[in-house]
Amino acid sequence: MKKKILFLALLCPLWVLAGNPGFGDRRYSISGLVEYSYNPTWGHHANFDVQSLLPVNPYLEMEARLQFSTANVHTGVVQVRPKFELPVGELFLETDVLCKLVARSRMTDMDVALALGYRMDYVSVTLGVFSRVMSDWDRDWHTTDSYMVEPFNLLYRLEVFGRPQNNPWNISFLFSNVDDYQIERMWQPLFALGAWYDIDDHWRINAGVQCKPTGMFHLDATFYGITARAGFSYRF
Secondary structure, X not given: OHHHHHHHHHHHHHHHHHOOOOOOOOOOEEEEEEEEEEEOOOEEEEEEEEEEEEEEEOOEEEEEEEEEEOOOEEEEEEEEEEEEEOOOOEEEEEEEEEEEEEOOXXXXXXXXXXXXXXXXXXXXXXXXXXXXXEEEOOOOOOOOOOEEEEEEEEXXXXXXXXXXXXXXXXXXXXXXXXXXXXXXXXXXXXXXXXXXXXXXXXXXXXXXXXXXXOOOOOOOOOOEEEEEEEEEEEEO
16 A cells, blocks of 8 residues: 555656646637737727637647737738657647738738747747748839848747646746737747636636737837737637
């Protein structure tokens, strides 16, 4: 009996570190969120987000995200994530394509990112690179005067969770230069607090607040704005 108790005492800490390979119960889901945001560039505005998660198989998942804003700035993101379970945690590779349509200024921001990440129950770390093309809708296509290319930028993301990611409720802190709808230069980080609560096996409440650089093409990047968000997810 004493040997069994000792064995369990040694096993439990390892189980906690390794966690559940689901990492937040990542099932087929669709989410809708409403955001209130203010920054010195666009003033007060609201954003409406639609997100979907598609776990194709145990080794691959995809995400699609759309954001429509009363500031007349709209964003679409597609993310493909191969993942590999390790004895402790999970290794993953992310490929992102982000397109931001700044209709109010008739400009486009197109980003392509590739990053390597590792996550355990309480921590998720991502490091990678991205390229950006910024263009004017009214530019002369026979010249390069109205668009700019940034071929290499660093991408980083550190998220810390208060409880294991497969817990029915959680809080998190994010330090990064990328979020669901925005990629900034490496010296312009954003900060975020997030939370979720599972009402039942299907419905989840999501909420959060962000402090992040403002402006488009970093015109007012020394100023920060605030965004608060709330919404629901339905998991199939």
